[in-house]
Amino acid sequence: MSVVDSVLERVPQAYRALALRHRELIKFGVVGAITFFIDTGIFYALKLTILSPKPVTSKVIAVLVATLVSYVLNREWSFRTRGGHRTHHEATLYFIISGIGVGLYSAPLWVSRYVLHLQTPFTSRLVEEVADFTAGQIVGLLLGMAFRWWAFRKWVFPTDHEDDESTREGALAR
Template sequence: MSVVDQVLMHVPRAYRNVALRHRELIKFGVVGATTFFIDTAIFYVLKLTVLAPKPVTAKVIAVLVATVVSYVLNREWSFKERGGRERHHEASLYFLFSGIGVGLYAAPLWISRYVFDLQEPFTSRLVEEIADFTAGQIIGLLVGMAFRWWAFRRWVFPDELNPKH
């Protein structure tokens, strides 16, 4: 019995049925939460040290590292039952759509900083940090995650290529 199955045994039956129907989405969410922490840690380490004057660059690097981890976890766990493409083709599509996702993740932070000028000296350091977190770690994450969920299921790990289904 897998770890997921063991956890599901402790979930009330009504919720268990919903969780089973949306198993891929829940796994995708767990991978997303894991890579969110990786992304956030790398972003803030870079932004508060060597890339202090370049927060968007720090964000792009953080998302790229998190994306590599995400590919491995999604391929081996979230979408394990899907796909069927050769690995190099699958990985190419994954990183293509993830590249688009990087732009979607970084766009709200770029808009916050350079369109709305939510940065010093135009605002306080506290407002800058709140705006950076909101734009880069919440809005960017939600937009990028929604796009990637759709693209991965549709193009990278399509169900119709899997002969088991």
């Protein structure tokens, strides 16, 4: 029994069916939470040290590292009952889609900094930090995550038999 299954057993009966139906989304969300902390840690480590004048570059590097971790976790856990592509084809699609995701994650920060000029000397350091966090870690994350969830299910980890009981039973056994 997986960790998610054991947690779902403790969910009140009224919500259990809903949680089981969206188990894949819950796993994707857990992976997203893990990689959020990786992304945030690397972003601020770079932004506040060696790449302080280049916050967008810091963000891109952070997202790339988090994406590598995300691929492994999503492939081996979130979407392990899906697929059908050879590993190299799957990985290629994953990283192409994630590359688009990097742009979506970074675009709000770029707009905040270079279009809205929410940076020093145009604003205070506090406003700059709040704007960077909001644009880069919240808005960018939501845009990128929504796109990646949709694209991964559609192209990277597709399945033609979502409602096939034997597929579900096999997934529950894993």
